[in-house]
Amino acid sequence: MSDGVSLPDLTPLRDWFSSYCNSFRTADLEVQRNFDLKQEHTRNVCRDALLIAQGMGPRFEMLAEVAALCHDLGRFPQFRDYHTFKDSDSLNHAHLSAQVMKQHHLLDFLTDQERGCIEVAVRTHNAFQVPEGLPALTADLLRLLRDADKLDIWRVFTEYFNAPEAERASGAGLGFPDLPGCSAEPLAAVSAGNMVQLSTLKSLNDFKLLQVSWIYDINFAATFRLIRQRSVLEQFRAMLPRDREVLDVLAQVGRYLDEKLRDAAA
Numbered sequence: 001m002s003d004g005v006s007l008p009d010l011t012p013l014r015d016w017f018s019s020y021c022n023s024f025r026t027a028d029l030e031v032q033r034n035f036d037l038k039q040e041h042t043r044n045v046c047r048d049a050l051l052i053a054q055g056m057g058p059r060f061e062m063l064a065e066v067a068a069l070c071h072d073l074g075r076f077p078q079f080r081d082y083h084t085f086k087d088s089d090s091l092n093h094a095h096l097s098a099q100v101m102k103q104h105h106l107l108d109f110l111t112d113q114e115r116g117c118i119e120v121a122v123r124t125h126n127a128f129q130v131p132e133g134l135p136a137l138t139a140d141l142l143r144l145l146r147d148a149d150k151l152d153i154w155r156v157f158t159e160y161f162n163a164p165e166a167e168r169a170s171g172a173g174l175g176f177p178d179l180p181g182c183s184a185e186p187l188a189a190v191s192a193g194n195m196v197q198l199s200t201l202k203s204l205n206d207f208k209l210l211q212v213s214w215i216y217d218i219n220f221a222a223t224f225r226l227i228r229q230r231s232v233l234e235q236f237r238a239m240l241p242r243d244r245e246v247l248d249v250l251a252q253v254g255r256y257l258d259e260k261l262r263d264a265a266a
């Protein structure tokens with residue numbers, strides 16, 4: 001880490017991001033809606049990353065914002081070229097984000113070490129789990145980025161689900177069919193205290209369960225507090241079927257959240 005005396009101004013990077021978004025502008029309203037969604041998402045992930053990083057030092061806060069600003073750069077070419085945000089049907093958007101970052105020399109104003117940490121955090125932010133054996137700064141940035149990303153994906157999905165069908169950004173639901181109930185495999189995963197694997201999903205309700213199970217992957221006390229403040233679990237409860245098994249796993253996740261909030265307060 002550098003001395004922290006001269007904190008770089010992120011204005012040029014923020015401006016670059018705006019012009020990058022503008023470079024994808026299209027008259028196709030449906031495609032543009034998905035670009036807008038990712039631009040707004042990035043703005044919110046930056047805000048939430050800063051909320052979580054508060055008190056961890058100005059240099060770290062700056063790096064958190066840089067990671068957040070760059071994490072989804074790959075979403076734009078992904079949607080332009082494949083019309084989906086589903087990596088398994090297109091490409092790994094996080095790898096593409098890292099590529100875009102390098103191509104445009106976006107991180108040249110950072111130290112080599114910091115640049116390396118952000119590149120790894122961006123490249124792996126969508127991995128099922130945080131890889132082991134990462135240097136401390138990389139691991140911290142990655143965990144923070146994953147928390148901030150989840151916070152805003154919950155917002156995006158809740159808004160998507162509650163919007164009239166004609167106004168929904170098609171990419172947000174990943175194209176899952178809206179079938180009744182939840183499938184056995186995702187239910188079993190949540191009830192075992194695990195995150196749901198994307199490959200086990202059969203429906204939009206399963207996708208909701210997967211997002212609920214992300215609460216098990218949250219790293220920072222500040223994020224747990226934001227989950228409570230924003231009523232994330234309650235919003236998902238309202239969107240899910242009222243089946244016994246579903247209510248049971250939701251209650252279980254609720255107890256986990258309570259416990260984490262108690263730990264955070266202690």
Ligand SMILES: [Fe+2]
Binds near residue numbers: 072
């Ligand atoms: Fe994201």
